Amino acid sequence: MTENNPIITIAQTEALMLLSQAQQVAASVPTLTITTADEYQQAAAGLVEIKGRWKVVEEKRTSLVKPLNDVVKSINGMFKPVLDSWDRTMDVVKRAMQDYQVREAEVQRKALEAAAALAQQGQTGQEFTALVAQGSALPTKAQGISTRSMWRWRVVDAGAVPREYLCVDQAKVDAVVKAQQDGAKIPGIEVYREEIMAVRAG
Secondary structure, three states: OHHHOHHHHHHHHHHHHHHHHHHHHHOOHHHOOOOOHHHHHHHHHHHHHHHHHHHHHHHHHHHHHHHHHHHHHHHHHHHHHHHHHHHHHHHHHHHHHHHHHHHHHHHHHHHHHHHHHHHHOOOOOHHHHHHHHHHHOOOOOOOOOOOOOOOOOOOOOHHHOOHHHOOOOHHHHHHHHHHHHHHOOOOOOOOOOOOOOOOOOO
16 A cells, blocks of 8 residues: 555655645745846846755655665566566467457358349348348357457558648747748748746755
8 A cells, every 4th residue: 555655754744744845835826926126136036946855846846756666666677577578479369369360250251242143132031031141140259358349540641631630740840940030931920039937946
């Protein structure tokens, strides 16, 4: 149980203590208004201090989480080849079973076609009855196995895909804007500058 894990207990204790400190500072921020250059400088100093406290908390969190992440990563690495091997085996068996289902459905289709041909000739005897029974049989079932139909898709002609199904390649646009800045000219896209304030921990 996680409740008995000593790391969880330490993390919970420290997080609650640090949260109390953070909430005390946060309580005064919604009413903050800067009206003078001095107040701006004071706010900047406070922001640097807050960033420093944030950094301390993040370092504490990382110090507690990293060993756990390392263990998880190691265990996942050990079991992944095993799971991958089983996945590949299941894929082979599933493919063989699906191929059988396709062949079985084709046999049933041909049986019903043959029965229809006999019926048109007025032959509804024993052969007709056998063909109808073969064509109407339920698909083969197996315990623990279920089958469902899923509709999927693939692109066969990218140029024919309607505009509403397309999306802008953000990574490609970001790369062009970063390289060319205000010189970037991309039809339909406005390039603008935004000031982003960075804070170094004090």
